[in-house]
Every structure is written in C-alpha cells, then in structure tokens.
Amino acid sequence: MEHQFWHEKWNNNEIGFHQSDTNPWLIKYLNKLNLTPNGRLFLPLCGKTRDIDWLLQQGYQVIGSELNESAVQQLFDRLKVTPDVQNSGLLKIYMSGPLKVFTGDLFALQVNDLGHVDATFDRAALVALPTEMRQQYAVHITSLTAMAPQLLICFAYNQFDMDGPPFSVTEAEIRSLYANHYTIHHLDEGPVKGGLKGHCPAMETCWLLSKESEPIA
C-alpha cells in the first residue's frame, strides 16, 4: 500500500488491526522459536502492538519497524518510557533499553542497521501488503534477518469477497514465498470471530518457518 494510506489510517485512528491484548498464538507458540532467555526478536510493521509489552516482560529484546511515527510515539507513551531518538539515514530510531523501533519504511532498513536477530514475529505484516509487494517483502525479511525463524500469522479468505488490507495469504502463497529458505509448519488456525471487518468469513492461520536443520520443539 502507499505510505499515505497508512498515515491516514493512523491520523484517523482507523486501526481495527490493533489488538487490545497480547496475541494468544504468540504466547502459545513462542517456544517453537527456541529463543535464549534474552533473545532478539524482530517485529516488522509493528504498529503499537501490545505484543511488544509482553515480549519485553518476558525478558526479550525487541526490534520493531513501523512507518508511522505517531504509532511509535504512542507505543513508548503506553510503555511509560522516554525514548532516545536518533536519525539514521532515511529512518529515525526510537530506543529505550531492550526496545528499538526503526521508524520509516521497512524497505529502507538494512542488515547493518538491524544487526543480528534470533527470530521474526509477523502478525498482520505480510497480509498488510498487496500481492505485488509481498514477494519483495519476503525477500527483504529473509535477507535482513539471515533467515531467522519466523512465527507468522495470516488471514485466508475469498479475496473476491473483500478488498485488503488485510489481504488473503493462502498456504500456497506462503510456500511460494518462503519454501526456498524455510521448512514451513502449520501450527494452528481458527475462524475470525464475526468475520474480517465484521462481515467477511475468514480463517486466521499460524505458521512456523524454521530452518531446514532445526527440529521443532
């Protein structure tokens, strides 16, 4: 989507994607990522998700990427921490202790900025992007994170029933985007209560993308 689309969503507070609690599948399946106690997790297109609060409480380091600066400010306000803010090329970095958020376009974020990450948590990130950008996103994430394992949460529905975002991303597409680099495990799925945007029947699906050699817990 165009950046303006997302800035307008945040400006108008049309953020139906924002969950009031930690994502239950993050809590249930985080152990599948085999993280060490203070491991570094990357959350692309993170918004102001409460998943960050929970991950910090568990002792992890969290690195986010978010386009909209007001979303990032709202996140730090909620956490009641005053971030250090630095300009870094096209991005601004908000940071405090174990939390760092790269503010600006994910595609401007480079390997050297991000540093090593142990895993990626993608909730409503891949599905936020239209078809033509998803391939570019998958390539970028794979290379940015050096193929770190991922917990990936998607929606699947009849794309003719509704326009995205969120877009429908089927198992076939996940495999075509990621199977070259990862072994893909289907962890869970369930119907979206009340439908997407309150009307469109949809399934929410949860995937583990692990490196070929890594057994799953």
Ligand SMILES: C[S@@+](CC[C@H](N)C(=O)[O-])C[C@H]1O[C@@H](n2cnc3c(N)ncnc32)[C@H](O)[C@@H]1O
């Ligand atoms: C559907 S929301 C999901 C937010 C978050 N993952 C959550 O679960 O609440 C997608 C987010 O991606 C951000 N975004 C869209 N395009 C982006 C880009 N190119 N770079 C970084 N963030 C972007 C939007 O501003 C929005 O906050």
